Amino acid sequence: MTCPLAIFTILFCLGILTASAIKINFLCLYFFSLPLFIAAFLLRKKTSSRFLLFSLVFILGILSLQNFRILPSNHIRKLFYYKDGLYNVKGIVAAEPLRRENKTSFIFKTREILSDNLKINCTGNIMVNITGNYDFSYGDELILKGKLFRPPAFTGNSRNSYRDYLSRQGIYLTMNVKTFVRLKKSSRFSLVGPSLNIKKVMEKVIFKYNPDLVAGILDAMLLGERENIPVSVSNSMMKTGTVHILVVSGFNVGIVAFIIILFLRLIRVPRAIRFCVTILCLIVYCFMTGATNPVARATVMGIFLFLALLLKRESNMYNSLSLACLFILVFCPQQLFDIGFQLSFVSVFSIIYLYPKLKALLRIEKIKSRCLLIIPEGFLVSLSAWLGTFGFIAYNFRIFSPVTVFANILIVPMATLITLSGFSLIFMGLVFPPLAWPFAYASEFFVALLLKINAFLIKLPGAYFYLP
Amino acid sequence: MLNLTQEERQVVLFFIAMAFLGLGANFAAKSNSRLKSVVTADKNIAKINLNLVKAEDLLHNPSLSSKLAKKILDYRDLRGSISDLEEIKELKGVSPKTYNKLRELFFVE
Numbered sequence: 001m002t003c004p005l006a007i008f009t010i011l012f013c014l015g016i017l018t019a020s021a022i023k024i025n026f027l028c029l030y031f032f033s034l035p036l037f038i039a040a041f042l043l044r045k046k047t048s049s050r051f052l053l054f055s056l057v058f059i060l061g062i063l064s065l066q067n068f069r070i071l072p073s074n075h076i077r078k079l080f081y082y083k084d085g086l087y088n089v090k091g092i093v094a095a096e097p098l099r100r101e102n103k104t105s106f107i108f109k110t111r112e113i114l115s116d117n118l119k120i121n122c123t124g125n126i127m128v129n130i131t132g133n134y135d136f137s138y139g140d141e142l143i144l145k146g147k148l149f150r151p152p153a154f155t156g157n158s159r160n161s162y163r164d165y166l167s168r169q170g171i172y173l174t175m176n177v178k179t180f181v182r183l184k185k186s187s188r189f190s191l192v193g194p195s196l197n198i199k200k201v202m203e204k205v206i207f208k209y210n211p212d213l214v215a216g217i218l219d220a221m222l223l224g225e226r227e228n229i230p231v232s233v234s235n236s237m238m239k240t241g242t243v244h245i246l247v248v249s250g251f252n253v254g255i256v257a258f259i260i261i262l263f264l265r266l267i268r269v270p271r272a273i274r275f276c277v278t279i280l281c282l283i284v285y286c287f288m289t290g291a292t293n294p295v296a297r298a299t300v301m302g303i304f305l306f307l308a309l310l311l312k313r314e315s316n317m318y319n320s321l322s323l324a325c326l327f328i329l330v331f332c333p334q335q336l337f338d339i340g341f342q343l344s345f346v347s348v349f350s351i352i353y354l355y356p357k358l359k360a361l362l363r364i365e366k367i368k369s370r371c372l373l374i375i376p377e378g379f380l381v382s383l384s385a386w387l388g389t390f391g392f393i394a395y396n397f398r399i400f401s402p403v404t405v406f407a408n409i410l411i412v413p414m415a416t417l418i419t420l421s422g423f424s425l426i427f428m429g430l431v432f433p434p435l436a437w438p439f440a441y442a443s444e445f446f447v448a449l450l451l452k453i454n455a456f457l458i459k460l461p462g463a464y465f466y467l468p
Numbered sequence: 469m470l471n472l473t474q475e476e477r478q479v480v481l482f483f484i485a486m487a488f489l490g491l492g493a494n495f496a497a498k499s500n501s502r503l504k505s506v507v508t509a510d511k512n513i514a515k516i517n518l519n520l521v522k523a524e525d526l527l528h529n530p531s532l533s534s535k536l537a538k539k540i541l542d543y544r545d546l547r548g549s550i551s552d553l554e555e556i557k558e559l560k561g562v563s564p565k566t567y568n569k570l571r572e573l574f575f576v577e
Contacts, residue, residue, distance in 0.1 A: 004472065025519060026495060044488055049477060056484050063491050073499035086572055131530040145515070145573065146569045178531040230528075279472065330487070389530075 005322035008057045012326060013059015016333045026066045033059045039308045061295055065333040070172070076110045076124040077172040080148050086178065087148050088114035093140045094125055096196050096290065099133045100227045105169065106136060108144065117148040125180045127151065127166055130177040138196050160339065160396070168334040195287035199223050202288075206422070209440035214447045217246070221415065224248035224289030235450070239464045240403030241393070242384070245415040248289040248350065250298030254284050257302050257418050272428035275306045293328060293335060298312035312390035314329045317352045321345065339396045343389055350388025355380055375409070382408035403463040409452070414450045421446060480481045490563050516573045518548045518556075536561060 018024075033056060036425040060077050068306055071077055076089070089403030090112040097106035108128045113120050128144060136142070151163040157175040166172070203222060207215045226234070229246060245251075260281050264274040279302075286299040301320040308315035328335055335341045359365070364376040382405045394400050401407075425439035457463060472480065516529070518540065526537045539559050544550055553576050557567050 004476075030488075030492060030495070037485065039490070046471075050472075055482070056481075058487075059485055060484060060491070063488075067491050067495050067498075070495065070498050074501050132528060158470075179529060181516070231529060251571075285494075291506075355486070457526040 002321065003316050003318035005135065005319045005326070007054070008189040009322035009325050011054055011057040012329060013336055015058045015063075015066045016329065016336050017061075018058075019062040019065035019333075020337070024062060024066065026063060026070070028263040029059060029063060029066075033063075033345065040047065050467060055306070058127070061329075064330065068333050072123060074120070074122050076122045076126060078112055079120055079122055080173060085147075087143055087175070088143055088145050089126070089148075089175065090183075092142045093136050093138055093139070093142065096138050096199075097136045098227050103134060104130045104134045104136065107169075108142075108175070121315070123170050125169075127171050127174040128177060129174060130180070139190075139193050143183065144175060144177045146177040147177045148173050149177050150174075160337075163365075165338075166198050168338050169332070170334075191284065192287045195284045199225075199288040201430070202426050205426050205436070207463070209425060209429060209436055210444060216445045217447050217450075218418065218443060220246045221248070221418060222422045222426070224292065224295065226296040234456055236454055238397070239401060240401070240407040240411070240454055241401040241464075242407050242411045242454065243273075244347075247294065248292065249294040250420060251299065251412075252289075253298035253413070254300055255280060255416070255423070257282060257306075259423060267392065272310060275310045279303050293338065293341040296319075296328055297344050297348070298457060300327045321348055322353065338393065342392055346388045346392060347385045351381055351384045354384035354387060358384060358388075362435075369464055378409045378412070379405065382406075382412070398467040399464060400467055401464040402458055403457050407457045410453050410457070411450060414446055414453065418443060418450065420447045469533070515573060518544065518576050520577075522562050530561065532570065536566075 036052055036056055036059070040049055040056060045050065054382070077271045080087070089106050089108070089110050093106050093108040093111040094109040097104050106128055108126050110122050110124055110126060113122045120267070126148070130144075130146075150172070151166045153161045153162075153163045166174075187409060203219055203225065206218050206222070209215075210218060212228065213230065213233075216230070216232065219225045220229050224247060226246065234243060234246060257278055260278045261274060264277060282299050284300050285296050289295050301317075301324050304320040304323055305315050328341065358380045359377075362376070364373065364380070364381070365375045367376065386405050390400065390404070421439050421442040425436055425443055428436040428439055516526075518526075520568065521539050526532075526541060527534050527536060532540075536559075539561065542555060543556065544561060547555075553571060553574065554567075556562055556570065557564075562570070
């Protein structure tokens, strides 16, 4: 068996699913697993010890979700009594704020709540909304005054509500801020703050050399910042099933790793240091782009791959994917129910599993020309990903896009060119600004072409259908 | 299906044991968490002192319109300072309802 982690991951996920369906007492199950542990240590017989290992991983999945749902007694959710009054909440900005349409939103890590002249130490995150565009940044310490609400439970076109979406991230309250007081910036060191500062520098370069629409798309594709993309653009790309290129995903992480490795190789950095630097850069890039599910998955997979190369061990894609899945679920088991998480893992799994099978079935290796081979290979990768994800997309977004497979063959190469020209633009804009303009023009051209292709694809008959 | 050697099995068990211990410790910490302190806070905390607030900050304050902010700033400049918050009741456009809202957010000292 070459991929034991895959089995453990499946069992862990099954445990989470079980915990979501039935209520089990945490302590009872915890103590029930102790004899299983002792038996697993003592038993030598393969079949029974295997069964015990599987059971323990399954129970671990159940306990993880149960534990995630338990809130400490000083959690802000428990200190909020639905009182129609103003609360003062002290804490720090826990994620890069999102500014859109004269509104600033961010995740706020609470430390103290003040109500009725009482100050109580608390924990937990809340989602903060404030009218106006403010220059808050990660780590800023603030006192916010406003009303606390439970997030709205409307679902819109999706099957999941905003309340569900936030609760999966451990956020149970939102605050509409009336006024605020700025304190100081948190002095605690973390890699997130410097990473976000690098991101700001890069964004400045992108917006300096490109018109707003192009810069917004580049910002989303390279740095994961979607606030400047017009809704019409994301909607049209959703219809063709190519909206995934507007977010940072494994594809971007791969390109970043490739550029860094190539650069370090050019300046003849020793192999071991090269891999270590690349791993560090991938972690920084992960924080820069907000550590979303696809980026976290790709970063863990990338780190696993580089460690395997460093230790001269064979890497296995199923094991890497499973490890990335376990890594995310251990921190936040509720992510299993997040559509972004599901699509990210299902698409990669489909490509790893289906692509070689489809390739063998259609015998495309008979094509000798490398150039000609790119087309059927691209088609099969796109088809594999689509086969894996169309059910999830149809169920969650009520849209079915047969044009997706064809659209991805055209749009993914364009996205590769945009990503490469975009990163070159950032590099040149920082190192040698006079040479940045050609890359800016190239990026603008590729983005315009991408939008034209997408607009053409939408107009094709039967390109997409909305489901009832 | 899953052919692990004895050593591999022990390593897997070790990781599972660590995960169980971590979960147990986290659960115990959450279950035994108590409110550390409940103290009486300064009643003006998170309120803005209208005599000290910068014009720019007041104009961009999300809780009042820039028109009203400008009126308050003009009044403050005219009088040198605001001695009582009730004075802003005299300003045009400040209804009792608006005043009650402002009282929650501002103070003078």
